[in-house]
Amino acid sequence: MIRALYPGTFDPMHNGHIDIAQRAAAIFDEVVIGVYDAPPKKLLFNTEERVGLVRLALSHLQNCSIVSFEGLTVECARSIDAQVIVRGLRNVADFEFESQIGLANRQMAPDIELCCLLSSTEYIYLSSTIVKEVAGLDGDISAWVRPEIGVAIQQRFAENRPDTPQAGSVNNKSVTKTRGKLTHHG
Ligand code: ADP
Secondary structure (H helix, E strand, O other): OOOEEEEEEEOOOOOHHHHHHHHHHOOOOEEEEEEEEOOOOOOOOOOHHHHHHHHHOOOOOOHHHHHHHHOOHHHHHHHOOOOOEEEEOOOOOHHHHHHHHHHHHHOOOOOOOOEEEEEEEOOOOOOOOHHHHHHHHOOOOOOOOOOOHHHHHHHHHHOOOOOOOOOOOOOHHHHHHHOOOOOOOO
């Protein structure tokens, strides 16, 4: 019986994450999604919400369960008796990051193996950051996330959005510029 931990921030879970979870679930007897409680990142969803969205996204996988964790990933793996940590690789930057963390993890926990799955080509450019940036600019994210997750993202942006300033005001211009930092190239 091999249990694998697939850890991440999942803020929120997108189709690239789902693809990795599905493929891991086909390889291992059990896959536990570990939702990292306190990553050094600004989050759109709190831990409980991210766990709920992962649950929605993976309800079709019988051998998948979800935990949230804080602290070291290897300690989380130990606490659930996982022999393997699964991560997804999109590009060279992911490889460099994962190989460094993976070697540090092996030093701390030589009994836990790392399994990196290459991203499927259709998701290679996809990240939670891109999903949030595009959604924040009212772009279409339906190809990237499950419909329920798309609705949750849109609701969160609607809650966070300040009242629309008067058209043509100085404020209005600066809001537009700030919100377009990643996806607006004009
Ligand atoms: P992190 O765990 O680094 O905070 P994420 O929660 O976004 O970041 O990602 C969790 C895991 O899923 C990481 O291994 C990451 O490389 C992988 N991943 C993220 N996006 C994709 C994608 N589009 N295709 C395959 N794997 C991905």
